[in-house]
Structure formats: C-alpha cells, structure tokens
Amino acid sequence: MDEPQYTVASDSETTGEEKSSSAFAEIAIGIDIGTSQCSIAVWNGSQVELLKNTRNQKLMRSYVTFKDEIPSGGVSNQISHECEIFSGVAIFNMKRLIGRVDTDPVVHASKKLPFLVQTLDIGVRPFIAALVNNAWRSTTPEEVLAIFLVELRVMAELQLKKPIRNVVLTIPVSFSRFQLTRIERACAMAGLHILRLMPEPTAVALLYAQQQQQTVHENMGSGSEKNALIFNMGAGYCDVAVTTTAGGVSQIKALAGAAIGGEDILQNMMQYLLPNSEGLFLNHRINEIKLLGLLRVATEDAIHRLSSQSSVQVDVDLGNGFKIYKVVTREEFEQVNLEVFEKCESLVTQCLRDSKVDIEDLTDVILVGGCSYIPKIRNVVMAVCKREELYKEINPLEAAVCGAALEGAVASGITDPFGSLDLLTIQVTPLGIGIRADGNSFVPIIPRNTTIPSRKELLFTTTHDNQTQALILVYEGEGTKVEENHLLGYFKIVGIPAAPKGIPEINVCMDIDASNVLRVFAGVVMPGTDQPPFMEVRMPTIDDGHGWCVEALNRTYGSTLDLVTVQKKM
Amino acid sequence: MRCYGLMIPGSETTRFYQSPLKLEPSPILRVQTVSRIPIRSVKTKATINGKASAELGQMSFYELLGITESGTLPEIKQAYKQLARKYHPDVSPPDRVEEYTRRFIRVQEAYETLSDPRMREIYDRDMAKGLHLAFSARRRYPYQNDEEMEEKTEWKNRWQSQLSELKRRSTNKDAGGSMSWAARMRRQREGLSKEP
Numbered sequence: 221m222d223e224p225q226y227t228v229a230s231d232s233e234t235t236g237e238e239k240s241s242s243a244f245a246e247i248a249i250g251i252d253i254g255t256s257q258c259s260i261a262v263w264n265g266s267q268v269e270l271l272k273n274t275r276n277q278k279l280m281r282s283y284v285t286f287k288d289e290i291p292s293g294g295v296s297n298q299i300s301h302e303c304e305i306f307s308g309v310a311i312f313n314m315k316r317l318i319g320r321v322d323t324d325p326v327v328h329a330s331k332k333l334p335f336l337v338q339t340l341d342i343g344v345r346p347f348i349a350a351l352v353n354n355a356w357r358s359t360t361p362e363e364v365l366a367i368f369l370v371e372l373r374v375m376a377e378l379q380l381k382k383p384i385r386n387v388v389l390t391i392p393v394s395f396s397r398f399q400l401t402r403i404e405r406a407c408a409m410a411g412l413h414i415l416r417l418m419p420e421p422t423a424v425a426l427l428y429a430q431q432q433q434q435t436v437h438e439n440m441g442s443g444s445e446k447n448a449l450i451f452n453m454g455a456g457y458c459d460v461a462v463t464t465t466a467g468g469v470s471q472i473k474a475l476a477g478a479a480i481g482g483e484d485i486l487q488n489m490m491q492y493l494l495p496n497s498e499g500l501f502l503n504h505r506i507n508e509i510k511l512l513g514l515l516r517v518a519t520e521d522a523i524h525r526l527s528s529q530s531s532v533q534v535d536v537d538l539g540n541g542f543k544i545y546k547v548v549t550r551e552e553f554e555q556v557n558l559e560v561f562e563k564c565e566s567l568v569t570q571c572l573r574d575s576k577v578d579i580e581d582l583t584d585v586i587l588v589g590g591c592s593y594i595p596k597i598r599n600v601v602m603a604v605c606k607r608e609e610l611y612k613e614i615n616p617l618e619a620a621v622c623g624a625a626l627e628g629a630v631a632s633g634i635t636d637p638f639g640s641l642d643l644l645t646i647q648v649t650p651l652g653i654g655i656r657a658d659g660n661s662f663v664p665i666i667p668r669n670t671t672i673p674s675r676k677e678l679l680f681t682t683t684h685d686n687q688t689q690a691l692i693l694v695y696e697g698e699g700t701k702v703e704e705n706h707l708l709g710y711f712k713i714v715g716i717p718a719a720p721k722g723i724p725e726i727n728v729c730m731d732i733d734a735s736n737v738l739r740v741f742a743g744v745v746m747p748g749t750d751q752p753p754f755m756e757v758r759m760p761t762i763d764d765g766h767g768w769c770v771e772a773l774n775r776t777y778g779s780t781l782d783l784v785t786v787q788k789k790m
Numbered sequence: 791m792r793c794y795g796l797m798i799p800g801s802e803t804t805r806f807y808q809s810p811l812k813l814e815p816s817p818i819l820r821v822q823t824v825s826r827i828p829i830r831s832v833k834t835k836a837t838i839n840g841k842a843s844a845e846l847g848q849m850s851f852y853e854l855l856g857i858t859e860s861g862t863l864p865e866i867k868q869a870y871k872q873l874a875r876k877y878h879p880d881v882s883p884p885d886r887v888e889e890y891t892r893r894f895i896r897v898q899e900a901y902e903t904l905s906d907p908r909m910r911e912i913y914d915r916d917m918a919k920g921l922h923l924a925f926s927a928r929r930r931y932p933y934q935n936d937e938e939m940e941e942k943t944e945w946k947n948r949w950q951s952q953l954s955e956l957k958r959r960s961t962n963k964d965a966g967g968s969m970s971w972a973a974r975m976r977r978q979r980e981g982l983s984k985e986p
Contacts, residue, residue: 445867469871631880644878671898673879673891734879734891 247632248386248415249376250423250624253365255315255456255483256590258282258294259621260372262380263629263641268622271379279617280372281305283312284364286350286357295371306334306513308351308506311364313483315392316456318361318406319399322346326479332487332501334509334516343768351509362402366409373410388416388628390423390620392457393477393650396696396706397738398760415631417736419650421450421461422472423623424588424614426645428463429470430626431613433642446583447473448611451568451601452620453591455482460567462575462582468643474575474669475650476567482523482591485557490519492556493534493544511538518544526553527593554596561600568604574669579604584611588619647672653730653738655680656693656702657783665730668698672736677729679745680783686718690726691773691781692742694759707770708738709761712781715752716744726783727754850917851900859914863905870901 249262257279261270270278273295281294287309305312313333320327322339327346330337336349336356348364349356376384391403400417407414418426425448432446445466452459459477463470491497494515501508518536525532531549538544554561572579585605591597598610615622629636630643648671654664657680665678682690690713697705716724725745732738743754762769852859855869875881877897882890903909 466867467871469874471871471874644875644881646874646878671902673895674898675895734887 246386247634248388248628249384250388250390250621250626250628251369251372252390252420252423252621252624253315253368254282254454254590255313255481256282256454257617258368258372259618260376261618261621261625262376263625263634266636266638267640268625270618270621271376273375281312282314282368283310284350284367285310286352286359291359291367293368293371295368295375306509306516308335308504308509311335311348311350311359313456314361314364314368316479316483317346317348318365319396319402320346329484329487332490332498332512334512336504351506354506356504362406362409365403365406369407369410369412373412385411385413386415386628386632387412388418388423388624388631389414390420390624391417392479393419393421393459393461393475394457394479396651397708398706398762401760416627418624418627418645419459419461419475419477419647420454420457420589420620421452421459421475422463422470422645422647423621423627424450424452424586424619425461425463425465425470425472425623426626426643427614427619427623428584428586428611429465429468429645430640430643432465433468434640447577447581448584448586449568449572449582449601449605450586450588451564451592451597452587452589453481453564453597454589455486455591457481458564458567458591460571462571462577464577468639469646470644471646472648473577474571474573475648476571476574477650478563478567480560480563484560485523485591485594486516486519488556488560489523489548489553490515492552493519493522493546493548494538494542507540511540511542514538515544522548523553523594526550527595550595557596561596564597565600565604568601572604579606582607585609586611586614586619588614588616590617592616647736649674649732651696651706652698653694653696653708653732654678655728655783656695657785659779659782660701660703662695662697662700662702662705663785665728666732672732673734675729675731677727677741679786680726680728681786682716682719682721682724682726683782683784684780685721687721687724687781688716688718689714689781690716690783691777692728692740692755692783693770693773694740694757702770707762708759709740709757710769710773711740711742711755711757711761713742713744713755717746722784725786849896851904851913854896854900855904861904866901866904870897870905873897 247263249260250268252259252261258281259270259279261268263269272278273280283305284291284293285305304310312335313330316326317330317337321343322345323341323343327337327339330346331339335351336347338347338349340347345360347358348360349358351357373384387407389403389407391400395403403417404414428448428450445464447462447464450459450461450463452461456479457477458480459475461475462473464473465471501512514536515538518534522532522534526548529550531547534544534546534548536544582605585601585607587598587601587610593616602608602610626641626643627645629641635641648669649666650668652662652664652668653666654662657663663678666674666676670676680690691710692713693702693710694708695702695705696708699705713726716726727741727743727745729741730738731741738759740757740759741754742757744752746752852861855861855866855873857865857869861869874894874897877890877894879887879891879894903913
C-alpha cells in the first residue's frame with residue numbers, strides 16, 4: 221500500500237477495539253456530506269442533536285474556496301455573495317467527482333461547473349483546479365472533502381468540548397467500493413476514523429425504525445412488522461431503499477441508486493434557459509465563469525420557486541450581451557427533465573421488485589433529500605407506490621444525518637435507559653460482486669441486495685487443456701458484461717494441475733465481513749490430496765488509472781487464462 | 791451428484807477458514823441435533839475439514855433458528871430477529887465479532903430459506919430424503935435451471951412486463967413530438983457534429 225494514512229485508518233476499523241478501550245465509550249458522530257449541503261449530528265444522551273455553525277446554520281454548503289491561498293470551507297466561511305462561490309474560486313460537487321475516472325459521463329457533465337474539470341478521456345483521474353490569483357491551482361476531490369471534514373470536526377469539537385475521532389458517514393447507494401476507499405482516504409486526511417459507511421436511505425430507515433419503535437411503546441403491544449419505501453434524492457444522487465422494521469430492527473430488503481440528482485435538473489434547466497451555450501464555457505475565461513455563475517444562481521432560484529408556483533419569471537442580465545427574460549412553467553420544467561424523472565421511476569420500480577415486497581404491503585412511503593420538494597418527483601414516487609400520501613414524521617433534509625448519528629451511538633456501544641438506542645440495521649450490498657468468466661460476462665458471486673456480512677462461493681473451471689494458471693478479475697456492479705461494471709482488482713491463480721479443460725475445479729469465495737471489508741479467496745479444489753495454498757486478496761486493490769488495467773491485461777494474456785462457471789446437474 | 795468435501799456446508803466454510811471455530815451451542819439446539827439421524831452419515835465426512843464448524847454446518851435450518859419444523863412464518867421472523875440481535879456484528883461483543891459473524895451468516899441463510907414458502911418446500915423435501923445439506927450446494931449454481939430459479943423467474947416476469955410497459959411508453963414519447971427536451975437537444979447536437 222502506498223497510502224500509509226489510509227491503511228492505518230482502515231486496519232483499525234476491523235478490530236473493534238474502540239468499543240472496549242475505555243469505560244466511557246467514545247461516541248461516533250454522524251456526518252452527511254451532501255453534494256451541495258452537509259450536516260453533522262450527535263446523540264446527546266437522550267436524543268439526536270444537529271450541530272450548528274457560528275452562523276446558526278444546521279445545513280452548511282459543501283464547498284471549499286481557495287481564495288487567499290489558504291483553503292476554507294463552507295462551514296466557517298462567510299461568503300459575501302452567492303455569486304462569489306461561482307466565480308472559479310470555489311470547488312464544490314466533489315461527491316459527484318470522487319473516485320471517478322475521466323471517461324465517466326458524470327465527470328463530463330461536471331465540466332460545466334464554474335471551476336476547472338479537465339479530462340484526457342483515457343481512464344485516469346480528472347484534473348480539478350480552482351482559480352487563485354488568475355491561475356488554476358490544482359486540487360483533488362479527496363483534498364476538498366478532507367478540508368471540509370476538518371472544518372466540521374473542529375466545529376463539533378468546539379461545541380462538544382472533546383476530541384472527535386469516530387464518524388458514521390452517509391454515502392450514496394451507487395458508490396462503488398473504489399469510491400468508498402476514496403471517502404476513507406478523505407476521512408483519514410481529516411484525522412477521522414470511519415466507524416460505518418451507511419447508504420443514505422438506510423440511515424433514514426434506521427430513524428424510521430426508531431420512530432416506529434417509540435410509537436409501539438406508546439400504544440403498547442402491536443409490534444407488527446412495517447414495510448417502508450425510502451426515496452432519497454439530493455443534488456448528486458438518487459437512492460431508493462425498501463426496509464422492513466419491527467421492534468427496532470431495520471432490515472434492508474433492497475437498495476437501488478444512480479448518480480442522478482438536482483445537479484442534472486439544474487444543468488438541463490440552464491441549457492434550456494440559455495441554449496447553444498456549450499461552447500461558451502470550454503475556455504474557462506473569467507467573464508465566462510462569472511456569466512455561468514449568474515446563470516446558475518438564477519436557474520437554481522427558478523427551480524426552487526417552481527416547487528410552489530406553477531410558473532416563474534426568469535429575468536437576469538448575465539453580461540457580455542447575454543440576457544434572459546423568460547417565463548418558465550412547471551410543465552416546461554417537467555418536460556425538460558423528463559429523463560431524470562423516468563430514471564427515478566425505474567429506480568423505485570427496480571427496488572420494489574428486488575425487495576419482493578408487494579406494493580400493497582408498504583406501510584409508509586418516505587421522501588427525503590432536496591429534490592423531494594419537487595412536485596413531479598413526489599407524484600412519480602406516489603404513483604409507482606400507488607399512494608395518496610407520504611410519511612410526514614421526518615424532516616427531509618435532516619433525516620439522513622440523524623440516522624447516521626443514531627447508528628454512531630449504537631455502533632459505539634451506547635445504550636439508552638428508555639430503549640431509544642435498542643436498534644439494529646441489517647444492511648445489504650447495493651451492488652453485485654463477482655468475477656469475469658464465460659467469456660466477457662460478469663458472474664456475480666455475491667449478488668446485489670445480499671445481506672451483509674456474507675460469504676458466498678462459486679466453482680469455476682478452465683477453458684483450455686492443461687491450463688495451469690487462471691486470471692481472476694473482480695468486478696462490482698449490475699451489468700451482465702464486465703465492461704459495464706467497476707473493476708475492483710485482479711490476481712492470478714497458479715499451480716492448477718494439468719488436466720483437460722473443464723476438469724480442474726477452482727473455487728472463488730467472496731467474504732464481506734462485519735466491517736464491510738471485501739476479501740476474495742480463490743484456489744484449486746483437489747479432494748483427497750493436500751490442499752494447495754489459496755489466495756486471499758483484500759479488495760479493492762486497484763488505484764487511479766484502473767481504466768487502463770483491463771486493456772493491458774487483455775493485451776498480455778488474451779483469453780489464455782480464462783475461466784468458465786461449472787454447470788452441474790444435481 | 792458429485793459430493794466432495796466442498797459440497798458440504800461444514801467443510802465449505804472450513805475451506806477458507808484457518809482457525810477452528812469455537813461454538814457454544816445452546817441447549818435447545820444440542821437436544822435437537824441428537825434427534826436428527828440422517829445427518830450423522832454426513833457428519834463423518836464434514837469432520838475431516840474441521841470439527842467445530844461442521845457442528846454449525848450440520849444443524850438444520852430449523853435448529854439454527856431454534857424453532858420446530860412446523861414453525862410458522864411469524865415464528866421464523868421472530869426467531870430470526872432475536873438471533874440477529876444477538877449475532878449481528880453491530881451488537882455482538884467486540885471480542886467475538888468474527889465468531890458471531892459466521893453464526894449470523896448461517897442464521898441469515900436459514901431465515902432466507904425458511905421465510906420463502908417455495909424454498910422452504912424444497913428444503914423440507916430434501917431434508918426428508920436425508921440430504922438437506924445438498925440444498926446449500928444447489929444454491930451454488932445460480933445459472934442452473936431448477937425449481938428455485940423458476941420461482942425467481944415468476945417474479946422477474948411480473949416485473950419485466952411492467953418494465954417493458956414503461957419502456958414502451960418512453961419509446962413512444964421519443965417517437966412523438968413529446969420527446970424530452972434534453973433528449974431532443976442531445977439528438978440535435980449529435981446531428982450537428984456529424985455534419986462536416
């Protein structure tokens with residue numbers, strides 16, 4: 221490992237020593253780092269409390285400015301005007317960029333942000349820079365997040381008057397394990413230790429489980445099972461979960477998610493208001509960035525107003541001879557973003573299907589996240605779930621961080637005399653994990669929505685006579701072809717006994733442990749004789765530039781080290 | 791049926807576990823194990839690879855959940871939740887996380903099988919034949935066309951018809967004038983870039 225900081229942090233993760241190291245367990249705080257806003261919450265002994273910054277804000281904007289050489293984030297920073305954020309000095313939307321390579325469509329969509337996102341389109345990390353004294357100063361998503369996390373940590377330490385080390389962080393469902401390592405890296409840089417990474421809707425599910433448990437306590441008895449669909453959509457991501465809860469146990473039945481969010485809606489609207497503007501921002505000149513910033517602010521405002529009004533007037537002078545004077549109706553807005561809403565619909569449908577929970581058996585439908593205020597989103601989710609009403613007992617913008625804080629308290633071993641922390645979340649894997657076999661197919665070994673911790677295995681065999689080696693390429697995702705999935709790592713099995721193809725048996729086992737660490741075991745199965753040593757590889761092993769690895773492997777080995785699944789008649 | 795050590799859940803877990811697993815079977819479970827005769831023949835095989843985990847492996851799913859073979863769905867759910875509260879790594883004592891995690895995985899498998907009427911039926915049938923352990927092996931070949939898959943297909947069909955309906959609706963939109971604005975723009979742009 222070339223990243224000592226990260227390795228140290230993640231190694232201690234598996235020991236669970238924190239729980240017993242002191243008589244007074246150190247409580248983990250909950251942090252929700254959103255694409256556009258973030259918040260921090262902690263269990264204060266009787267309930268979850270959101271911490272406020274010096275400007276009395278519970279929700280702080282997720283950006284970092286590099287104005288005076290010393291970077292400062294949205295927690296402490298006092299920005300004189302909204303537009304200043306969009307003048308090139310501030311970097312934001314890092315949650316959309318972290319752990320993505322420059323061939324990723326999400327990275328390409330980010331090129332229209334008012335700072336520099338440069339791609340070489342070869343599968344390496346994009347170049348990100350802020351404008352400092354008329355020069356593009358480079359940074360990384362990890363660095364930006366770390367600056368931000370440090371500010372949050374300092375703010376919490378000042379208020380709680382004790383050092384903070386352990387955190388529960390919420391993450392989008394669609395994050396790959398590689399992206400999770402980047403989040404871990406950012407936390408390590410900020411001196412924080414991740415106790416849990418929680419998919420956002422599962423944090424909401426935990427809060428829901430607690431609320432239901434309390435209701436049961438009040439009504440005495442009726443500890444019946446409740447199913448809820450949770451739809452979370454913020455600026456960067458859309459997540460769906462179906463949870464079954466009874467007696468404080470929140471059992472996640474299925475998860476679905478995609479990198480689609482308010483940012484896409486905003487960009488669609490910006491292009492609608494100022495068509496044919498693509499070429500305008502490619503040079504990143506200062507007045508172009510300013511223009512883009514003004515457009516962004518005006519569009520954002522229009523979208524917000526369209527949640528309560530049926531039409532809005534956009535009247536803004538962008539300078540450079542660009543003026544917008546336009547009335548936009550809600551119908552136009554919905555038409556412009558049709559694809560976004562259709563994607564939301566398909567995520568809800570997919571999640572319900574995977575959960576095997578009938579729509580009629582849903583007790584509650586919960587909408588959270590900034591986009592949950594958009595009437596069309598509400599209608600889409602209610603229509604799929606055949607619901608007239610949504611769950612009202614939850615604050616859409618604070619639910620995720622509250623859930624994370626609850627998990628922080630539970631995972632730190634804190635107990636509550638009133639049973640408020642008598643909770644448990646049973647998580648599932650949001651993405652399938654498997655290997656390349658049967659040609660170019662992705663063969664999942666741990667399918668998506670498998671309860672974790674988990675251990676599953678599958679048998680494979682050789683594709684050539686006397687094949688003594690096999691290449692194991694580990695992927696994560698949902699696509700049937702490997703190229704549609706994220707590569708997590710690769711290694712080789714050697715010492716396969718020479719035999720006709722199809723005879724040797726190679727067992728590939730995947731294990732996700734209590735700390736959500738993925739290990740892949742692989743070895744030859746030879747009954748009756750001494751077992752040859754098997755491989756144990758902790759994933760992901762890849763680093764930046766992994767877009768190149770597969771091509772290089774294909775060039776070097778072709779299909780000579782391929783495997784196929786074993787088909788057996790029982 | 792080919793049945794090496796690998797096929798037996800007891801040995802299956804040992805293949806990649808280095809340290810033998812220490813267990814403290816609850817009294818109820820132990821009593822029930824004795825009553826289960828068909829398993830014994832398998833036990834000898836399983837022991838080759840590791841005695842302790844074989845013990846865990848040889849328990850029937852009912853024994854794992856601590857319920858009777860006539861247990862109802864609410865009973866299964868109840869038992870599962872209780873055991874999850876005990877063995878889930880989030881709540882287990884820090885020094886026993888690894889051991890409890892293994893337990894939890896088995897409990898989870900038992901719950902998933904028994905809470906699904908179709909899978910429970912198959913399991914019960916196999917168990918009556920004295921080869922309940924083969925069930926676990928069957929799960930390992932997801933691309934095989936067996937009964938277990940048929941049930942999944944049923945679900946799939948139901949949803950696929952809904953999905954195709956959705957798709958059909960969106961294709962119609964594309965064809966008609968009500969195509970999304972963004973899509974139209976994209977198409978236009980594509981058209982433009984193709985021109986010399």
